Amino acid sequence: MVRVRRLLFLPLLLVLPLTACAEREDDPAPEAAGSGDFPVELSPEGAPSVTLEQRPERIVSLSPSTTETLYAVGAGDQVVAVDEMSTAPEQAPRTDLSGLTPDPERIASHDPDLVIVESDTDGKLTESLAGTGTATLVLPAPQSLDAMYTQFELVGTATGHRQNGADLAEQTRSEIEKLVADTGDAGTELSYYHELDPSFYSVTSATFIGQVYDLFGLTNIADQGDPSAQGGYPQLSAERVLEADPDLVFLADTRCCGQDAETVAQRPGWDTLTAVREDGIVELDDDTASRWAPRITDFVDTVAESVSRAAA
Structure with missing residues (x-):
């Protein structure tokens, strides 16, 4: 059952444990609270646009990839809960929430102002959470490295860490390009x-x-x-x-x-x-x-x- 569950999740998150050397915590330079020029309109590829009126201070992440990105852009202090598969970074507030079968009531119990998921095909989660005043940002699995870099920037913008998101995208791109060139x-x-x-x-x-x-x-x-x-x-x-x-x-x-x-x-x-x-x-x-x-x-x-x- 564990194997089947994992394979079902792979197409959503592109589906691949923590060690001190593997965990990436770049400790980005802090940005002033409230920065990011809110309100902001977010238009993720393959998902509905979302407008955030102000910087979110209570974020629930139901996407392991996005959880890591949130901390990498400096938004870790804004994260109040993450799903059961968000194993990194170690300090993330891991819960038994599911990104595969999200439960709006249990998500709402964490009093979030922003929930990030990988999929909401029927829009029911977004609709349910909207009733509590919570915005839902859907970030589907990117289909290319360029799309991944764009998501890094988008997460930075969504959380009030616009420059950190842009820096993370450029740093990651540069590291990968160098590794490929050196090979x-x-x-x-x-x-x-x-x-x-x-x-x-x-x-x-x-x-x-x-x-x-x-x-x-x-x-x-x-x-x-x-x-x-x-x-x-x-x-x-x-x-x-x-x-x-x-x-x-x-x-x-x-x-x-x-x-x-x-x-x-x-x-x-x-x-x-x-x-x-x-x-x-x-x-x-x-x-x-x-x-x-x-x-x-x-x-x-x-x-x-x-x-x-x-x-x-």
């Missing part, structure tokens, strides 16, 4: 398999995650001629992976499912894979490798190091 064309002759769980669910180049790998020129064995098939999240087979013999295997199921280089090598026939024989099994942080949050630079850095090592 050069080392990945153009390499193939990879990205594993979401041990039943061989994967991602194609059509997904946000797949686009990160595309930056390095890697060939995705899950594309199979149609990257858009199965919504970009196909279930492969052991035979398919063995036949493709990828140079790199990226495991995004280390925490959820206990997978690592040793368990992969023990799978029937997998000891013959190039990735196994040549130390190309890469153990990822599930969350970092699935969220469009500032820590995505950690994921990109891991990919860059793995590509450089495999190409050496």
Whole structure:
């Protein structure tokens, strides 16, 4: 049930635990309370526009990616509750609220003036919360890195930290571009398999995650001629992976499912894979490798190091 729940959430948040070195807390420079030129109109891509009359002081985040971004732009003190899957940063006020099945009554019990969610397809949550005077900001999963940077800026604007949001977007963009440039064309002759769980669910180049790998020129064995098939999240087979013999295997199921280089090598026939024989099994942080949050630079850095090592 845990696996199914996680896979259902992946298309919404692009679906990838905290360690001191992995957690990104940039401690942005403080901005004056009330800054941001309120009222502001927010127009997120793929979601309704929202006007905020004043800076929100009680924010509920039901989006793990947005929770991380809120703290990164300096709005952490305004966050009063986050959903059960918002595992970072550690100090976020985590609750058992659900972003998958949001309960308006339980959300309202936190007395928010702004609620941020990833999806509200029927508009019922927005309508229910509007009755309590609470604004709802829907931030769907971005479809590209540029869309992610735009969301960083939007979160900054929505919370009265406009400059911090712009700085975060530029800093993240610059870090990623440098990592890619430093790696050069080392990945153009390499193939990879990205594993979401041990039943061989994967991602194609059509997904946000797949686009990160595309930056390095890697060939995705899950594309199979149609990257858009199965919504970009196909279930492969052991035979398919063995036949493709990828140079790199990226495991995004280390925490959820206990997978690592040793368990992969023990799978029937997998000891013959190039990735196994040549130390190309890469153990990822599930969350970092699935969220469009500032820590995505950690994921990109891991990919860059793995590509450089495999190409050496």
